[in-house]
Amino acid sequence: MIRLLALVFLLAVAIEARHEKYEGHHLYRIWGQSEQIGYLEAYLDLLSVTPAQRAESRKLEALVRLSPEERVEWLQYFDENQMGYKIISDNLAQILRAEESEVGRAKNLTNPNSTITWDTYYNTEAINKYIDEIGAKYPNLVTVINAGLSYEGRQIKYVRISTTRFENLRKPVIFIDSAVHAREWVTAPVALYLIQQLVEGADKELADRVDWIIIPMSNPDGYEYSINEDRMWRKTRSRSHEGADKCPGVDGNRNFDHHWGTRPGAADPCSIIYEGPSPFSEPEIRVIRDAVLSNLERTALSISLHSFGNMFLYAWGNNGSLPSNALYLNLAGVQMATAIDKLKLDKARNYTVGNAAKVLYYTSGTSRDWTRAVGIPLTYTMELPGYDYGFLVPPKYIEQIVTESWAGFVAGARFVLSRR
Structure with missing residues (x-):
């Protein structure tokens, strides 16, 4: 005692x-x-x-x-x-x-018969375990890629979901990444739920007609640091840049090679939006880059999951000009947003769809702009709901957010298929 x-x-x-x-x-x-x-x-x-x-x-x-x-x-x-x-x-x-008290209580209620439920948050080890279990259970549908190691040596995994093992070159590819920003915990369950629904859900059409690449945990070092040391941590945990002893880490969503280095404030290692010493300096961001480029010609839609704000943001964020397919981007974004808004909580805001610089302000080095620049037609930053809690979304809302987000992914996939 x-x-x-x-x-x-x-x-x-x-x-x-x-x-x-x-x-x-x-x-x-x-x-x-x-x-x-x-x-x-x-x-x-x-x-x-x-x-x-x-x-x-x-x-x-x-x-x-x-x-x-x-x-x-x-x-x-x-x-x-x-x-x-x-x-x-x-x-x-x-x-x-x-x-922390509420998350702790939720963990005590977790179903012991499943490695992942939608009522709590999980660490990187549990997330990777679930990914491996899905791959082992459905080997003809799911391929687990051990894509590389984070700066601190954690394995970064992603899944490829395909009924044709990515060999049917006529099928479109949809790419999803999440948890680039460490403190945005709710993004990882959304990616994991997407995997579960594609593999185990009742509607098999989207797994059959679309090939999927999904990275549930893009920044494991920062995420673990956020869990164990500093809940508000955003960046990676790298120490390869000048000034890293005082200010470690890089903002992964400023580390992509699109107008990188054009914002003076992002050059300061102590800034929360520090872009890094060079484009793709972070091993975690190189994993995203390589996964995107592996099937670039077929990729029709790319979504980077973030939190929070209820938004679908599209290019160009660096100067506010619009891509040549801006109307197409807006139409697809509105269809995804509308599908989500039909299921949202009454207290939640409707999703906003628009150009990132016009809706908010200028940004550089983002995944959204880089993926559009390398040729993917539909690319978005998707900001999930925070309700009144911001990044600190209570576990009781996870199921709501993953469910409504799934409806948005379905709408996005069907938009892609309708244009082929």
Whole structure:
């Protein structure tokens, strides 16, 4: 009994210590012009951005984290630049502790007869175990690719789902990646649910008529660090760049070779959007690159899953100009969004579909723009719902999000098939 009490005490201390770095950090809702919010991205932790057409102020709104040291300086900046702001929470650490408690309770309810359920979150080991189990159970449909190692040596796996072993060159390919940003935990269950539905679901049409490549865990090092050390961690954990001792990691969604190096703020290793020392410097992002290029000629649709904001964003994010097939991109995006909105919770926003720079602000080095530039017709950043919780989506919402997202994937796949 004494040992058990000691263990409980040590666990409570560990939880407290893990979140203490965010003690007294405030969350603010701020609003301003697109260029103002875009400027802040390099210097502050923007947790979300709300498109102007949905914001009551008719300006972009953002949720931002301010440490006690930052608060005075940045509130003064907002005042001087005529930006509005409102406090949402005065202690992020308290929110993180509440989330950890709920995730812990959910794990206790997990079905012991299945390695994956839709009521909790799983670590990288459990995710990879599930991928291997699916591959072993359905060898004629699923091929598991051990694509490479992360910076810290974790295996990155993805699946190829095909009834014809990718040998029918007339079939379109759909590519999905998730968990590029470590703290966006809810993206991985969406990718895993997509795999399950394609392999074990009642509707076999999409597995039969489309070949799929799905990467459920793109950034295992950052994800594990987010679970065990810093819940708000976003980047990879690499230390190959100058300044890495102080500021490790690279923003994987700024590391693609499309207008890389064109935003000064992204060149700072301590920036949350640090682009890395060179394009594709991160082994995790090279896995995505190589998987895309492996079947580029047939790939018709690419979606990178992120959280949060209820959006389908398309190119070009670096300058706001539109691809030659912008109407096609918008039409497909609207069809996916409409399918999701039919199933969404009443309190959830409808999905916004549009050009990333026009809906939000300029970005460079993103997977969305790179995949479009190398020739994939339909490419999107899909921002999943956060409801009132942002990145910290409670486990009780996972099933809702994976289910409605599946409807969006179905609509996207059928759009692709209807155009062939």
